Amino acid sequence: MINSTPVKYIISILIALVLVLAGTVPVFGQVIASAELQNIQGSVYLKKAGGQREFQAVDGMRVSQGDWIRTDKDSSVRMIYTNGSESVLTANTMVNLKAYEDESSDKINLRLIVGGVWNKIKQLGTGGRYDLETPTAVMGVRGTLFMTRASADGQASLDVLEGTVDFDYSSDSVEINSLLAQGGSSIRADKDSSVPAIHQSLNIKELVSGVKPGLQKQMLLDMVERTDYLQTSMNQTKKEFDTYGEEDHARKTLQHSTQITDLIGLMESFIDSAVNSEQGEEFLKELEKDKIKIKDIEEDLSSIKGISQVTWEEVIRNAERKGISKKDILPKKNIPQGDAPGNSGNAPGQSGDAPGNSGDAPGQSGDAQGNSGDAPGQSGDAPGNSGNAPGQSGDAPGNSGDDKVKKEKP
Numbered sequence: 111m112i113n114s115t116p117v118k119y120i121i122s123i124l125i126a127l128v129l130v131l132a133g134t135v136p137v138f139g140q141v142i143a144s145a146e147l148q149n150i151q152g153s154v155y156l157k158k159a160g161g162q163r164e165f166q167a168v169d170g171m172r173v174s175q176g177d178w179i180r181t182d183k184d185s186s187v188r189m190i191y192t193n194g195s196e197s198v199l200t201a202n203t204m205v206n207l208k209a210y211e212d213e214s215s216d217k218i219n220l221r222l223i224v225g226g227v228w229n230k231i232k233q234l235g236t237g238g239r240y241d242l243e244t245p246t247a248v249m250g251v252r253g254t255l256f257m258t259r260a261s262a263d264g265q266a267s268l269d270v271l272e273g274t275v276d277f278d279y280s281s282d283s284v285e286i287n288s289l290l291a292q293g294g295s296s297i298r299a300d301k302d303s304s305v306p307a308i309h310q311s312l313n314i315k316e317l318v319s320g321v322k323p324g325l326q327k328q329m330l331l332d333m334v335e336r337t338d339y340l341q342t343s344m345n346q347t348k349k350e351f352d353t354y355g356e357e358d359h360a361r362k363t364l365q366h367s368t369q370i371t372d373l374i375g376l377m378e379s380f381i382d383s384a385v386n387s388e389q390g391e392e393f394l395k396e397l398e399k400d401k402i403k404i405k406d407i408e409e410d411l412s413s414i415k416g417i418s419q420v421t422w423e424e425v426i427r428n429a430e431r432k433g434i435s436k437k438d439i440l441p442k443k444n445i446p447q448g449d450a451p452g453n454s455g456n457a458p459g460q461s462g463d464a465p466g467n468s469g470d471a472p473g474q475s476g477d478a479q480g481n482s483g484d485a486p487g488q489s490g491d492a493p494g495n496s497g498n499a500p501g502q503s504g505d506a507p508g509n510s511g512d513d514k515v516k517k518e519k520p
Contacts, residue, residue, distance in 0.1 A: 143210045144172040145189045145197075151324065152185025152201070173207055180204045181225065186325065191218060193232055195240065198328060200226040200321065208243065219243065226259040228325060230332045231273075246301050247279040254293075255332055257317065264301025269317050270294070271329070271380075272336055272373045279307055293372055314376065318383040323392040326384050327400075333377050334407065340370045341414055348421055352428065360429050360439040363421065368441045370418045374411050381407070 147154070147167050155164040159176025173179060173189060181187060181203045189197040189207075193216055199205060203225025210218050216238025220227070223245070231240045233253035242249045242258055246266035249258060254273025260266050268277055272293040278286055279299045289309055291297050299307040318326060344366035351359035381404060384393045397404065429439055 143192065143212055144174045145191045145207065145210065147171045147173060147179070147187050148190055149186075149188045151187070153182035154185055154187045154199075155180045155182075175207055175210045177207050178204065179207075186322070188328075193234065193238075195232045195234075196230045196332075198228040198230075198325060200228070200325060203227065209241075222258065222260045224260050224262055226257065226321075228257050228321075228329060228332075230255055230336075246299050247277055247297075247307075250276040250278070255329075255336055256291075257321075257329075259320075266299045266301075268297040269312055270296070271312075271333060271376055272369065277307070293369070294376055312376070314379040315383045315387075318380060319387055319389075323384075323389050323396045326389070326393050327396040327402075330377070330380060330384070330407070331402075333373060333380070334410070337370060337373055337377070337411070337414060340366050340373070341417065344370065344418065344421055348425060351425060355428075355432050357429075357434050357439060360425050360434060361441070363425050364439055365441045367418045367422045367425075370414060374415050377411060378408075 147156070148169050150167060150169050154167040156167040156171060156173065157164045157178040157180075159174065164178075164180065167179070167187065179187065179189070179199060181199050181201055183201055185201050187199050189199065191197075191210075195218070197205075197220060204223040205225075205227065206221040206223065208219040208221045216234040218239075219241045221243045227242065229240070229242065229251075231251050231254055234240065238252065240251050242251075244258065244260035244266040245264050246260070247268075249256075249268060251273060254275060255271040256273070256275055257269040257271075258267065266279070268275060268291055270291045270293050274293070275291045277289040277291055277297050277299070279289075280286060280303050287307070289297055289307060291309070294312050295309065296312045297307055297309050321329070344363055347359050347362040347366060350356070351363055384390065385404065387393070394404070425439070426436060429436065
């Protein structure tokens with residue numbers, strides 16, 4: 111009697127090889143867009159579009175439009191798109207790559223059935239868009255860092271670390287209600303359309319406690335990468351402003367400086383929450399695997415914060431010398447298209463300005479005309495601070511000494 115075990119093993123290897131190569135074959139002269147699965151932890155399963163059977167996934171497999179990916183308990187996987195954007199699936203998650211037709215279009219639609227996904231979406235090209243659907247809401251972005259979850263009972267949550275996310279959901283009063291979540295804010299929505307969505311400040315402690323140390327590390331590294339990108343962009347627009355003296359270049363430079371300030375403030379709170387959580391030792395061990403030290407990250411952030419501060423001051427001074435009004439180059443207001451309960455059409459804790467602002471540099475309380483051109487968050491403090499992290503009173507973002515999220519005063 112022939113032993114069938116080796117035969118089954120060979121067949122499994124051949125199937126895996128076919129799935130790894132899937133999505134790389136040209137069709138009518140065009141390459142089918144696909145994402146690559148990497149850093150698989152635990153048990154992850156892939157079902158091809160139109161198929162009936164799941165296969166255990168391995169690193170390097172390609173995922174194309176219509177495919178399904180599922181993670182088991184204590185499992186995770188990274189989906190890496192051709193433009194460098196990534197989606198990290200946490201444990202007990204199921205997603206469907208609903209749309210990803212053309213590599214050059216930068217249009218991706220991921221459907222989250224249940225579970226959690228950490229998203230690092232790089233700046234997309236003209237017409238590009240990343241949409242993430244849950245049974246309750248649709249979230250659309252162009253470039254940002256955010257975490258989203260969908261529970262089995264239909265609840266959807268969104269936590270934005272950087273950038274902006276359009277959050278569209280249905281309610282009894284409005285067929286489609288749109289909210290705009292900025293970096294440092296969260297949205298919670300229920301499948302019950304009679305319950306309005308809640309738009310509030312991001313609770314870093316809650317976010318950190320809800321993910322495993324491995325993902326905590328990935329989130330931190332993604333924020334570091336985003337900070338480096340923003341610094342490069344800030345330096346470039348500053349150089350263009352120095353060369354050409356155009357108002358738009360000055361405005362973009364200050365916007366990048368504001369984004370850097372806000373993100374670093376969140377990162378400082380993120381690190382503090384991760385290190386001091388019940389999983390703190392595991393988090394540090396995860397960093398040690400890649401020879402990463404918290405001290406080195408904190409020193410780098412301090413350096414970038416100082417550069418951002420100096421850049422802000424130089425742009426303000428140079429703009430005044432060129433006859434450009436400061437009020438014309440301060441970061442523009444980001445007003446949500448729909449109001450969350452308790453808000454007035456603005457992001458949490460705001461009055462229509464950038465986080466913690468009243469028309470000034472981040473964290474300042476003077477108006478545009480009366481501002482003396484201080485660096486972000488300054489009245490003698492580090493960027494974004496009045497001695498504390500952005501918009502805070504010594505506590506985690508959005509808190510006043512509690513773990514519960516509380517709305518800040520405008």
